[in-house]
Amino acid sequence: MDARTLAVVTDNTQQSPEPHGPHAASPADLPTQYTPAEVEETLYERWVERGYFEADAKSEKPPYTIVIPPPNVTGSLHLGHAFQHTMMDALTRRKRMQGYEALWLPGMDHAGIATQNKVEQQLAEEGRSRGDLGREAFVERVWQWKEEYGGKILGQMRRLGDGVDWSRERFTMDSGLSRAVQTVFKRMYDDGLIYQAERIINWCPRCLTAISDIEVDYQEDDGELVSIRYGATEEGGDSLVVATTRAETMLGDTAVAVHPDDERYAHLVGRTVKLPLTDREIPVVADSHVDPEFGTGAVKVTPAHDPNDFEIGRRHELPMPSVMDERGVITVHGPFEGLDRFEARSAIVAALREQGRIVAEKRPYVHSVGHCSRCKTTVEPRLSMQWWVKVGPLAKAAGDAVRDGRTQIHPAEMSYRYFDWVDNMHDWTISRQLWWGHRIPVWYGPDGEVVCVGPDEEPPSGEGWHQDPDVLDTWFSSGLWPFSTLGWPERTADLAKFYPTDVLVTGYDIIFFWVARMMMFGMYVMEEPPFHTIALHGLVRDQHGKKMSKSFGNVVDPLDWMEAYGSDALRFTLASGANPGTDVPIGEDWVKASRNFANKVWNATRFALMNGATVEGPLPDAAEMSATDRWILSRLDTVLGDVDRYYDDYQFAKLSDALYHFAWDEVFDWYVELAKTTFAAGGRPAEVSRRVLGEVLDVLLRLLHPIVPFVTEALWTALTGGASVVVADWPKPTGFRDEAAEQEIAVVQQAVTEVRRFRADQGLQPGQKVPARLELTGTPLGAHEDAIRQLLRLQPAGEDFRATASLPVAGATVGLDLSGAIDVEAERKRLGKDLAAAEKELKQTSAKLGNEAFLAKAPDHVVDKIRTRKATAEADIERIRQQLERLPG
């Protein structure tokens, strides 16, 4: 029988031949290794078929909503998505188990410019361009792309185990969402929040569209700073020197600017100088934007090709001639016409040099240059007519919502970035000269009419009317995502039930692109913030903390690791690395380690089943339980509380860590080992322990489920016979604590560890049984004698018992008859080390307790602790000395 059979056998919702589903299969038949690939797919499909992830808007349960940050349809999911999805899935799965009407709404983003570029690349490989196809056919082609790659993404989400509500899957270009876009556009237009203006914008000469400020990546590039003498023709006249890294723009210069207080140039202000290589005279203007300290203190002004120059041009009412076309090719009639901007740059510098006008050159000159974030082409500032969003009032509301706590940013330090942005935001260029996206709902009439059309209105028709050819920035539609996906502008049941959403889980890298915009639109349209909490996570990096990128060759396809180690292993690894707001390194070894953990859980549960662990019936009375039972239940309840707190604080790394250590160190390494003796002895104590072990695993598997859904589902159904852990109740703390039991087990652990250490030091074979007499000086250990003997391979002392080594541990003395096999030197060395450590401790604690100031000022519990430490050290020293004396030789 393989794991798949297990999964099927334990599916008792179809039919339940026996009430004890788990016992239908003998647990001993389970494979000794967990094989995720066989289990995961079956389980996921079952969850979806049973509708576990479908939320009900009519439910009485309180809602819990997360909308997915819609992945771009440009490609496939990477580790960053896997990371983010793990957290969202864990959050919603837990809330679902807690009795919430949990909705995790999936979908994708049309990603205008990015997707259009991809399809254009595809076309280019076929030797075609979008122009060849025409707008309609091209858009059709992009839809095909969306089907293909969108499907791939959805498949990856299934593989990851994402518990999303597929019945509510959305796409930003769906008709409903498009309707939302048009509605918002119209409303904002009518409110004067969207307007058209001719300004300098960032233009990508390759994508052939305007892009917004944040779509420009600045990087340090080597350039050449040339100083050019303007004026002073052969007939004489005034001259001055300007410096530039973009000589080609001089063709569009319409002034030279100097600072108003700069005495060096005072005599030139108001006069003109000759613009080299042209027959134009341009004025010298005074403008305080100029920094007199920089360069020569004189600046060439090209209003149509530089944002600062544009402002100067506006202030001085300068002409603003464009000298390049949309591809960055010089259009000015003359020797440079038709040259690309970079060719023109060198040609112009060469021409100027020939005329002796280059007075200084500095190369390389490192300065930061803007690049298109989509295609890396150097951005060209360009004067053009675009649509804008007036962000002032929107950003104010978005900022206030966080300032007054209606939305909380987690971790809180990240709110600085958010405020920095919303408080200083410039107006947003929303029109794109693309074909893929939401077309701007504005029609132009033959007589210059401009009509913005709402979704229920007929656009004007007739001779000379045409729609604006541009589309909207893709972030416009994704900014509406939290409510457009729930049916807005219709007043749907979904909207009423699930808006505002609870938490946004996203990367800190898209605070500006997306988070701030959703906040703005949410406040504007819905008049309340779209989420209560913004949980920001970091970026996934490689095992050395290096950014994953194609050029480093360290990019990993999540599918590879999921195939090799299982989705659970990948998810657990990602969750373990998730400290709020910090980047997450991940390496294959770590995924392997998580796989090992899953396997450990698998085998421990398998062992439990083989030994009759059960969840049947009520938990026995504490009075019936052994200290071991009470200890593990006490610990379980503590861990449960910890996990809940960590969840509520988005501390995925901590909760993963807590569960990992509780499961492995406490339940598997100690409880299960101690229980073996109990099981072997049989009787009522064994029955009690079987029930306790069943309880512990039941709760543990439920706690682990949101992070590692597959292996927990397979095991939990096998253990409990329940339909699915997906719809099981989230465990509630019982308040059961037993400190005495915890202390007692701590002593057992200490005793066992001490003897193990002795055995290891003595080089005793683990299987070698050693006659021993447990001299129990403390009562608690008595109950554990059998278990201790078992763990330590001790056998009861015979008649001829002769203690050759005696290990005093807290509460007991273990006498061992090693029949002369003891390595006296090794033992002496070990004891010597222990003695030195104890003496050092005694010295330290004594010093502390002799310090008046310490005694006077330290809190009582600290002083008590030090006293205890001192007493322990004294006892240890005494004990070790006795041991040393007893050593033969």
Added chain:
RNA sequence: GGGCGCAUAGCUCAGCGGUAGAGCGCUUGCCUUACAAGCAAGAUGUCACUGGUUCGAUCCCAGUUGUGCCCACCA
């Protein structure tokens, strides 16, 4: 130029006023009847540097150095 953060074991990271922690890696011994994807034992740190506050500082404060990120500017 402005802002935020980080510096702890070989690596990746927790911790944070009262004896330095985890995972991986490493050493040694083990197929101990759930698991070798395992078990047991073990080694490893002037907690970046310099001062200050404190009975006590890895933790708080100031400065220094190194390092990462964000924003702005870069004629």
